[in-house]
Amino acid sequence: MSESRIRDASLADDGERKIAWVAEWMPVLNGVCDRLRSDGGLAGRRIAVILPVEPKTAYLAAGLAAAGAEVTVAFQGVMVHDDVAAGLAARGVEVFAKRGSTHEEELEYFDRVLARRPEVVIDDRADLIRLAHTTHPEALETLLGASEETTSGVTALRAMEADGTLKVPCIAANNARCKYLFDNRYGSGQSAVNAVLDSTNLLLAGKRVVIVGYGWVGKGMALRARGLGAEVTVCEVEPFAALEAYHDGLDVAPILEACATAEIVLTATGVRHALGIEAVEALPDGALLANAGAVDDEFDVPALRARASETRQVREHVEEFRLADERSLFVVGDGVCVNLSAGEGHPAEIMDLTFSVQALAANYLLQNATNMTPAVHALPAEIDESVAREKLKALGVRIDRLTPEQESFLHAWEAFD
Amino acid sequence: MAVADAAARSRIADIGLAEEGERRIAWVARHSPVLKRLARNRLSDGALRGKRVAVVVHLEAKTAYLATLLAEAGAEVVAAGSNALSTQDSVCAALVRRGIEVHARHGASPEEFTADLLDVAETGPQIVIDDGAELTRRIVEHRPELATRLEGVTEETTTGVARLRALQDAGLLTFPAIAANNARCKHMFDNPYGTGQTALTAIMRLTNLSAAGKRFCIVGYGWVGQGLARRAVGYGGRVTVVELDPVQALRAHMDGYRVAPLAEALDDADFVITATGTTAAVTAQVFPRLKDRVILANAGHHDREIDVTALAARSEPIEVRPGVTRYEIDGKRVYVLVDGALVNIAGGDGNPVEIMDLSFSVQALAAHHLASSDLPPGLNTFPDDLDREIARTKLSTLGIELDEESEAQRQFGAEWRT
Numbered sequence: 142m143s144e145s146r147i148r149d150a151s152l153a154d155d156g157e158r159k160i161a162w163v164a165e166w167m168p169v170l171n172g173v174c175d176r177l178r179s180d181g182g183l184a185g186r187r188i189a190v191i192l193p194v195e196p197k198t199a200y201l202a203a204g205l206a207a208a209g210a211e212v213t214v215a216f217q218g219v220m221v222h223d224d225v226a227a228g229l230a231a232r233g234v235e236v237f238a239k240r241g242s243t244h245e246e247e248l249e250y251f252d253r254v255l256a257r258r259p260e261v262v263i264d265d266r267a268d269l270i271r272l273a274h275t276t277h278p279e280a281l282e283t284l285l286g287a288s289e290e291t292t293s294g295v296t297a298l299r300a301m302e303a304d305g306t307l308k309v310p311c312i313a314a315n316n317a318r319c320k321y322l323f324d325n326r327y328g329s330g331q332s333a334v335n336a337v338l339d340s341t342n343l344l345l346a347g348k349r350v351v352i353v354g355y356g357w358v359g360k361g362m363a364l365r366a367r368g369l370g371a372e373v374t375v376c377e378v379e380p381f382a383a384l385e386a387y388h389d390g391l392d393v394a395p396i397l398e399a400c401a402t403a404e405i406v407l408t409a410t411g412v413r414h415a416l417g418i419e420a421v422e423a424l425p426d427g428a429l430l431a432n433a434g435a436v437d438d439e440f441d442v443p444a445l446r447a448r449a450s451e452t453r454q455v456r457e458h459v460e461e462f463r464l465a466d467e468r469s470l471f472v473v474g475d476g477v478c479v480n481l482s483a484g485e486g487h488p489a490e491i492m493d494l495t496f497s498v499q500a501l502a503a504n505y506l507l508q509n510a511t512n513m514t515p516a517v518h519a520l521p522a523e524i525d526e527s528v529a530r531e532k533l534k535a536l537g538v539r540i541d542r543l544t545p546e547q548e549s550f551l552h553a554w555e556a557f558d
Numbered sequence: 559m560a561v562a563d564a565a566a567r568s569r570i571a572d573i574g575l576a577e578e579g580e581r582r583i584a585w586v587a588r589h590s591p592v593l594k595r596l597a598r599n600r601l602s603d604g605a606l607r608g609k610r611v612a613v614v615v616h617l618e619a620k621t622a623y624l625a626t627l628l629a630e631a632g633a634e635v636v637a638a639g640s641n642a643l644s645t646q647d648s649v650c651a652a653l654v655r656r657g658i659e660v661h662a663r664h665g666a667s668p669e670e671f672t673a674d675l676l677d678v679a680e681t682g683p684q685i686v687i688d689d690g691a692e693l694t695r696r697i698v699e700h701r702p703e704l705a706t707r708l709e710g711v712t713e714e715t716t717t718g719v720a721r722l723r724a725l726q727d728a729g730l731l732t733f734p735a736i737a738a739n740n741a742r743c744k745h746m747f748d749n750p751y752g753t754g755q756t757a758l759t760a761i762m763r764l765t766n767l768s769a770a771g772k773r774f775c776i777v778g779y780g781w782v783g784q785g786l787a788r789r790a791v792g793y794g795g796r797v798t799v800v801e802l803d804p805v806q807a808l809r810a811h812m813d814g815y816r817v818a819p820l821a822e823a824l825d826d827a828d829f830v831i832t833a834t835g836t837t838a839a840v841t842a843q844v845f846p847r848l849k850d851r852v853i854l855a856n857a858g859h860h861d862r863e864i865d866v867t868a869l870a871a872r873s874e875p876i877e878v879r880p881g882v883t884r885y886e887i888d889g890k891r892v893y894v895l896v897d898g899a900l901v902n903i904a905g906g907d908g909n910p911v912e913i914m915d916l917s918f919s920v921q922a923l924a925a926h927h928l929a930s931s932d933l934p935p936g937l938n939t940f941p942d943d944l945d946r947e948i949a950r951t952k953l954s955t956l957g958i959e960l961d962e963e964s965e966a967q968r969q970f971g972a973e974w975r976t
Contacts, residue, residue, distance in 0.1 A: 166853065252624055327770040338756075339906065343912060344752070363792075369755055455581060456585055459585075483761065488762070488767050489766055
């Protein structure tokens with residue numbers, strides 16, 4: 142029944158090697174999938190996985206399929222690794238994803254996924270859920286719920302909930318502590334900074350790096366940029382985050398001011414055009430721009446393209462935009478999430494946490510969605526905590542537990558003498 | 559040289575790759591302001607005109623830009639790689655297209671690699687820009703008659719300077735050599751900041767693994783090891799340093815790292831990175847101490863810091879990802895990156911462009927110095943005034959201004975009376 146749409150099935154061996162590699166570094170997910178298989182709860186259940194097609198997501202999809210679920214995978218073109226898509230298809234999972242696919246193809250892929258009538262969606266940026274609530278209402282008849290991967294997706298779901306549009310329960314997987322505390326901060330922090338350096342072969346030490354947005358991703362990038370010797374300035378609109386950046390010892394400045402001397406600008410705001418064309422215009426000659434946020438147009442690449450007198454690919458993943466005044470700006474990774482467009486995405490061990498959360502969230506929805514309201518829900522705290530404990534165990538890190546006396550102190554309200 | 563001549567004399571993989579090589583060189587040119595301003599200016603006095611200059615350095619875009627500037631200054635340049643795994647075929651093609659003779663192919667066997675270097679030797683170079691003394695020691699060993707024609711050698715690496723010193727001790731350094739590596743604008747930046755950053759980014763990219771919380775064992779705490787340790791911490795890793803020199807070990811301790819003998823440090827190491835400049839840093843003797851799924855990488859000049867041969871003798875090597883080879887030793891999985899070759903070069907694009915702008919400015923000025931002055935045979939230092947001029951130029955391209963020593967400070971420094 143598999144009708145996969147992939148670029149080249151002959152790349153399956155390369156993809157399979159990459160999937161096999163990450164499997165070694167995802168001990169918690171291995172355990173979760175083993176348990177889901179033995180308890181049989183996923184058998185025959187239909188799950189759609191809408192995530193960038195790279196080795197870790199492939200391993201999640203394959204793990205759910207191995208646990209008995211009927212899994213369909215799709216994603217937009219820039220973040221698809223064709224070899225991994227082929228490897229996943231060869232494992233018997235239905236995949237609709239090609240690097241460089243057209244918008245029409247992508248819409249068709251999502252149509253095909255929705256035609257499979259998924260019961261649960263593991264979604265990214267609420268892409269499939271939004272389609273199900275707008276152009277494909279028939280999908281809602283069989284959809285039990287969704288689990289959302291990103292900060293920006295959760296924001297969209299909350300907006301849908303607020304105006305009464307949301308018809309199914311959604312778990313904000315992103316808001317699980319085992320997700321955002323690690324994936325967004327350490328995962329994006331390391332892999333986004335790494336992708337920019339790998340793509341450009343430039344030095345970070347002494348560079349003026351501007352981080353736009355000091356959420357978890359921004360914090361991680363600032364930490365790693367500083368760790369590699371950069372001078373970091375943070376731009377924020379939110380006073381608490383700005384104050385946090387200040388106390389973390391970073392410069393804080395308005396975006397136009399910061400951009401005037403920036404050598405590298407990294408965005409992670411989850412907001413479209415967070416770096417407006419005025420800020421882009423303020424950048425000095427040679428500045429590099431990259432986006433690590435989930436929203437594709439955090440800086441306005443089309444506007445930049447419209448203003449450029451000439452554009453050309455100067456290295457793989459690096460495009461030059463020559464402006465009328467002879468300045469050149471360089472966009473790394475097409476302005477979409479740079480760690481995926483110019484790299485293999487987050488480190489495997491980090492995604493072990495994220496995807497254990499996702500697998501357990503999907504399972505929770507399959508078992509409990511009928512008793513849940515059509516709203517954004519948190520992943521139950523005990524599930525979140527179990528993932529953290531499993532990870533610590535896999536790492537060989539031991540921790541203490543509260544003594545009964547300490548435990549009762551925490552729950553008492555009376556004054557102690 | 560005309561392109562057709564260069565192509566006829568060269569031995570490269572495929573001239574059809576030139577366009578990609580050109581793109582890479584153009585990117586380097588853009589980020590090499592010191593070479594562009596200072597070196598180009600200094601080299602234009604004609605001292606190098608007609609000189610046969612051999613450039614035997616990792617043949618990628620930065621080296622190609624250096625070779626181009628030397629050719630532009632009138633030198634007859636011949637280029638070869640200093641390591642077969644670091645040679646980029648597209649860059650070789652672009653150099654030939656630029657009229658420069660090249661003898662290098664990516665992945666050449668040790669025999670082919672030596673043959674390429676000997677072909678370069680046969681061109682009778684007067685000046686050699688060397689890396690690891692790869693060409694110099696082959697000339698001394700295999701073509702001693704050519705050594706007499708050498709006007710000078712300038713050496714890029716710590717390892718190469720050590721080899722030149724060994725040649726000097728053996729009475730074989732009969733021509734002048736400049737320890738370019740020992741220039742402050744080279745080893746204070748290239749080794750720690752350049753290799754430190756790029757070795758770590760290469761390891762992370764090759765493995766797609768996380769550094770945060772991991773144990774890094776850094777073997778060797780020279781300039782490279784210090785940079786590796788600092789950047790490993792910058793990535794959230796925890797570092798143990800292994801060192802034989804007691805002063806360096808003490809320094810590592812006071813820099814806040816755990817210091818331990820190798821075998822002990824390996825017990826909990828997730829990543830082991832060697833930067834000793836010597837051979838056999840990680841050998842069969844300590845294999846039993848390696849942790850399951852340890853990642854071994856080398857950031858030193860030699861391919862032999864990690865004893866890959868001993869690993870291969872005990873287990874079938876399996877490439878599990880591009881650049882990642884698995885060995886099974888006593889039931890444990892041991893992963894070696896890019897076969898133990900310099901991980902930032904064989905597994906990436908090498909040092910950052912801005913860093914090589916400094917290193918190659920030293921090399922360009924050293925070659926010019928050899929061509930324009932009468933140095934004594936043996937090891938020479940790179941002139942301090944040139945070193946300072948490179949640093950000043952770099953600072954000025956960064957828009958950083960400096961204060962001058964005041965008259966009172968100068969007098970205070972010159973005064974010995976109480």
